[in-house]
Amino acid sequence: xxxxxxxxxxxxxxxxxxxxxxxxxxxxxxxxxxxxxxxxxxxxxxxxxxxxxxxxxxxxxxxxxxxxxxxxxxxxxxxxxxxxxxxxxxxxxxxxxxxxxxxxxxxxxxxxxxxx
Amino acid sequence: xxxxxxxxxxxxxxxxxxxxxxxxxxxxxxxxxxxxxxxxxxxxxxxxxxxxxxxxxxxxxxxxxxxxxxxxxxxxxxxxxxxxxxxxxxxxxxxxxxxxxxxxxxxxxxx
Numbered sequence: 660x661x662x663x664x665x666x667x668x669x670x671x672x673x674x675x676x677x678x679x680x681x682x683x684x685x686x687x688x689x690x691x692x693x694x695x696x697x698x699x700x701x702x703x704x705x706x707x708x709x710x711x712x713x714x715x716x717x718x719x720x721x722x723x724x725x726x727x728x729x730x731x732x733x734x735x736x737x738x739x740x741x742x743x744x745x746x747x748x749x750x751x752x753x754x755x756x757x758x759x760x761x762x763x764x765x766x767x768x769x770x771x772x773x774x775x
Numbered sequence: 776x777x778x779x780x781x782x783x784x785x786x787x788x789x790x791x792x793x794x795x796x797x798x799x800x801x802x803x804x805x806x807x808x809x810x811x812x813x814x815x816x817x818x819x820x821x822x823x824x825x826x827x828x829x830x831x832x833x834x835x836x837x838x839x840x841x842x843x844x845x846x847x848x849x850x851x852x853x854x855x856x857x858x859x860x861x862x863x864x865x866x867x868x869x870x871x872x873x874x875x876x877x878x879x880x881x882x883x884x885x886x
Contacts, residue, residue, distance in 0.1 A: 692873060702819075702864065702876040715871040750818060754872070761826055763809065764874060766819040 661686065663753050663767035664733075671773045672741050680736040680770045684753030691734045692764060693726060696748040705749075708734060741774045748772075777802040777869050781877035788855055789885050796850040796880045798865035803843045809874070810839050810850050811864040819864065823850070855884045 664683040672678050684691050693705040695718075707715040708728035719726070723741075728734040738745055748771050752764040778801045788794055800808070806827045811819040823832045825841040825848065832839050838851040848865055862881045866874040 690872070694874075694876075701878045702866075702874075704873040704875070707871060707873050715873055718873070752819075752874075759806075761824075762807070762872070763821055763824045765821060766811070768818040771816075 663751055663765050665749075665751050665767035665770050667770060668768060669771050669773070671775065673775050674742055675740050678738040678741050678745070678772055678774075680738075680749050680751075680772070682734040682736070682751030682753075682767060684734070684751075685765055688753035688755050688765075690754045690756065691728050692752045692754075693734075693736050694750045694752065696750065696769075698747065702750065705736070738772075741772075743774045746772055746774045777805070777867055777875040779865060779867055779875050779877040781863075781865060781880050783880055784878065785881045785883075787883040787885065790855060790857060792855050792884075793851070793853050794855055794882070796852070796863050796865075796882070798848040798850070798877055800846050800848070800867045800875075802867070802869075803846055804870075805843070805867040807868060808839075808841055808848050809866050810837075810848075811866065813862045813864060813879070815862075822863075852882075855882075857884045857886050860884050 691708045694702045696702045704718040706726045723739045725737045748769045750769045751767045754764045780799045809824045810822045823839040825832045836853040841848045862879040864879045866876045
């Protein structure tokens with residue numbers, strides 16, 4: 660059973676370009692979470708999705724950021740018109756269910772975004 | 776609103792010592808708490824998950840406890856090794872399932 664997959668592992672963009680980050684959850688998992696780790700800072704929640712639905716986007720910046728988890732295919736975190744402050748490690752996690760006490764979130768290796 | 780705090784922020788110990796990492800949380804209604812390990816430049820590895828109905832979990836040299844009434848969890852590492860050097864993160868869930876992370880404790884075990 661493959662773990663959570665993220666690609667690319669490293670992404671370099673120039674200011675103003677778009678960044679697309681992909682996450683394939685563990686097999687059988689329908690819940691996906693995105694977190695961001697800014698340099699020298701802790702992990703912060705961004706968005707929680709189930710298939711075709713956004714459940715909680717309270718951590719998403721109001722502009723330029725969007726996320727989707729289509730019926731088929733990976734979850735995508737999209738950042739439009741990137742700025743240097745977007746440089747960070749973006750982690751995806753998946754779980755089998757959202758809020759059961761036995762539910763573990765499994766993390767992918769992350770995508771490290773560098774904005775030049 | 777859930778807030779998670781970890782102390783100490785950094786810890787350096789000689790090999791072989793037993794050590795305790797501390798995590799405190801504000802919302803005692805959490806239904807579980809997870810401990811993770813993060814190596815520099817890497818992702819997160821789940822170490823232990825303690826359900827609210829449990830008081831502790833053990834995996835090898837690691838033992839994690841949970842006291843909901845006092846809002847605290849501890850991670851005990853027995854007989855520390857240089858390979859244990861990493862950042863240790865605790866995280867509690869909100870009512871929607873998202874994890875709220877502490878700032879982490881960076882551990883260095885010296886040979």
